Amino acid sequence: NSDAQTFKDSDGNYYVMVVNRDVTKPAKIQVALDDTCVPKLQSAVDMLSGKRVPVTRKGNEVQFSYNLDPGDGRLFKLK
Incomplete structure (x- = not known):
């Protein structure tokens, strides 16, 4: 969640602001953004x-x- x-x-x-909505369990949050939204991220x-958190590219998505x-x-902050 x-x-x-x-x-x-x-x-x-x-x-990008990310929130773990589960108040009882930790979570590994996966963020995927369309690379046209944030060029050269x-x-x-x-x-x-x-x-700094490294990002990876997969098709038209940038992920971390x-x-x-x-x-x-x-x-x-997306750089």
Whole structure:
């Protein structure tokens, strides 16, 4: 059980917010984005920790995964 929402700020930067909706179990969140939404995406940066998360390309999708604790959420800047 997870949710993801993408955002674009006034400077043209893209973000994705992911949330583990399960408050009892950790989850490995899989994020898949159409590569036309975020051209040349090479990494996602966890805005809380500053950690870079590598992305992979599969067809027209850009993907990354992240482990979230129960009820946790993260905002990633897409670079």
